Each structure stands twice: as structure tokens, then as C-alpha cells.
Amino acid sequence: MESTFSNSHYGQADRHLVAVDCIIFGYEANCLQLLLFKRKVEPSAGKWSLLGRFVQHQEGVTDAAMRVVFELTGLKDIFLEQLASFGHVNRDEGARVISIAHFALIRKDDYDVELLESHGASWHDLNNLPELVFDHREMVDMALNSLRQKSRYLPLAFQLLPPKFTIPQLRALYETVFQTPFDRWNFRKRMINSGLLIKLEEKDKSASKKGAHYFQFDWDTYHKQQSEGISPLFL
Amino acid sequence: MESTFSNSHYGQADRHLVAVDCIIFGYEANCLQLLLFKRKVEPSAGKWSLLGRFVQHQEGVTDAAMRVVFELTGLKDIFLEQLASFGHVNRDEGARVISIAHFALIRKDDYDVELLESHGASWHDLNNLPELVFDHREMVDMALNSLRQKSRYLPLAFQLLPPKFTIPQLRALYETVFQTPFDRWNFRKRMINSGLLIKLEEKDKSASKKGAHYFQFDWDTYHKQQSEGISPLFL
DNA sequence: CCAAAAGTGTTGAAATTACACCCATGT
């Protein structure tokens, strides 16, 4: 799109490459994981990188981020939000690129495995990451921090777990995210008190003889409460 | 700066106008205020706008924001941080512009009044704002929200007040920011308990016969604690 | 019957709130 006011101040200003980079979290086997791929272009070809793309003229910044995730995993309607902009002049060694980092959460039993592998992307444990290009490590650290903070009052955990989960599973996830053990009894109490968990009759007996009840997150009442300005507190 | 890899993928991507817009808060007479100026260029010339500029090739995004503030107020070393990016395709009616909003706090007894007026900028009470161009109103709301949240654990209030202030003055500011009254006694206790206020002998007798002690914020110990990973809690 | 994990209730400590009371001083 060209400016309709090209004689004005718009015409003279510098133009920039603008990218979105996506920090995509998954969770499996008590580990937080990150989706990375081997960079194909110089500079730093062959090094591990976050998923990114350049923002095009006819697409919004958030749209660009959603498209990265969709093209790679086949998923739409996941949690995705802007994290921060990274705008240092020399952050990308190849050219001046301003990057707007986004972070996303996906369910690891949901995505399109073949699509992902065809792009050369793979999962990496968060506590065992390879070296990343440019300032991507900084982005990851910031995203993890944001994940921790926002897990307290946003239902982020339920975007990482399958739709049916048990309280012990949920606790394990929180313990992984916060890297600290939680009191078994009080954790349960808090989650139940949020009033947003629906207890199912079905049980998961894989971890104990007695079996733990499955729960579902109550997205309907969550959204209703949100629209009334009520926010839950998970921790 | 042109790409050293111009034959690579960098060369083909779209380039964008990138702006920074600054939400600059001040505080005076129990009112939060905002620095605005009348837009000089089409479209929407004559309407009120935040302070902005285009990011240039040789400057970082944050640098650009700092420069906006400096050119307008003569101030450096103030609180300034990135808020969010605004990247909808049609957000600026004149051209496709991606804007990275920043918010800043300045002391109203500090800045260069003439410099500011020479740019046609002026202060506006936050609860009596004129209509703003584009999505600037959304930026302001987001900044105000951020100010509220971060005032709980960052010493933002002390960036708006003069270096010497009384506890009642401080409380009035918090009450303005949060739009709710605070308990007089407990507010004082909390602030003192932060361990970051230095009591001065001097008193302010403008508001009462007895006079209220002046305090200073203890930036030294604050920074020392920060470097050790200790964060205060003001509320 | 027993081991192992799920689920329930209680109790003491800590933080938070509400408020009564005293202080200093300009008029």
C-alpha cells in the first residue's frame, strides 16, 4: 500500500524490515518445550532460531504472527499475544530488522506433526536449549517470565494441557513452569476455589490405584466473568 | 544501512514506516496529566495527537522514543519503557505505519516549558482528554493500565513527584492513579515498610499546622536491591 | 491385606484491615 499523502512527511521517512518472531511453548512429560528450527539463510545459517517471518504490507502485525504459527502447526485459535519489540540497530547481523516478538501456547497432542517436520522444526526442552541466533535467547527468557507472571491470573496452563486433565497433572505443570514445588492440598483448594474447573466422572488411573478425577476448564463462565470485569486468581 | 546479504531473503521483503508514539504522564494538583500536541500534517491535521516520530535507520527504537522526549522537554534519564506495538494495517489513515508505543513519566517542575510550547505541545487532564487521532486513545488506556499495575512493584510514583515529598502527597498521587481512596494509616505503614523512604528533618507546613515530614526515595538501596533480585512491594 | 496416590478437614501463624488515640502548631 502506498501513501495517499506521499508529498507529506510520510514520503521522506526511512522504511524498515519488520519481522515477527514466535516463541511457541509446548508441554510434555513434565517438561516445558520450545519450537525451534535450523535457520536456512545467511548469516548464521545452520544455527537454531525462533520461527519468524517478515511482515508484509497487506497484513497486520498480529496476523503475521498467527500465520507463522498456522503455517507451521496447522493450528488457529490458540493463545498468542504480543510480547515486546526488539529494535536495536544491529540485533540482526544481516540487516536492520525490527522484530516484534510474540509468544504462543499450543497443545502437543493437537498440532500437525508432518507439517512441522516438513519445515525442519523440532521441539527442545526449555532447560536444555541450544545456542540461538541474534537476540532470540533474550526473547525466550522474556517470554518465560511473561508466562510465569500471567499464569497467575490467566488460564494459560489450560492451553498447554489436553482438554481433560487431573489436578495432579495440573500441579505438575505449574511446578514445571515455576520451577518450585507447590503444596499438594492447598494447590487443589486454590484451583477448585477459582470456580472454573468442571469435575468429570471419568478417572485417570495411570498414576494411582485410586485414580484421579478428570477436570475440564470452564471456558464459558471464564469468558462470561471476563466480560463482567471479573478476573480469577489461580495463584 | 543496507543489507550485506542483499541477495538473500532480506532483499525481497516489504519495508515499512515504523514510528514511536510516546504517552508522557505528568502530575500536578491531584491530577494525572498527559502531554499532547496538535497534529500539523494531513490526515487529521489540527486534531490532538501523542508525540511521535518515525524511527530512522541508524537509531534504535528505544533511542527514537528517548529522542522524542528529549527534543520536546529537554529531559533525559527519565522513566521510559516500551508499552506495545500497534500494527493494524489501517491504523494510520495516511499510510501503513507500524507504531511502537512507549510510556514515560516526567516531573512537571523539571521540564523546559519554552521548548515544549515552541513545539505546540500542552498538558491535558487525563479525565478530560480531547478526542485523539487514530488509535492513540487505545494507547493511552493501555498506558494508564500499565501505570497502575507497575506502580505496585516499581517506584513509578517517585518519578512523578518532586524529589522531596510528604507521605500525604504520595498518598494523594496513588489515590489519583488508582481512582480510589487508601487507608491513611496503613498506606503510611506500607510505604515505610518498603524500607526505601529516607525521612528528612524538613517539614512541609502548607497543608497542616503540624507539618508533614519530607521524604526522599532511596534510589541507592533500591538499585542495590534490584541487582540482588529483591523487588519491593508498594501495594 | 497392603502400598500408593487421591481427596477432605482442621489448626496455628502471618498478614491485612479498621480504627482509637496522641502530637504539634498557626491562628
Next chain:
DNA sequence: ACATGGGTGTAATTTCAACACTTTTGG
């Protein structure tokens, strides 16, 4: 001396963390 707002302490309440105990069932 008294009205006015600043400053101090304390009792009541609420919230939070720690943990003992019961339940269920596969082996």
C-alpha cells in the same frame, strides 16, 4: 485553647500455609 491534619499503636479479621487423616483399588 482549639481546630486541623500528621503520626503511632493495637485489636479484630481474614488469609494462608502446614499437615493429619481418610478413601480407593490394583496387586
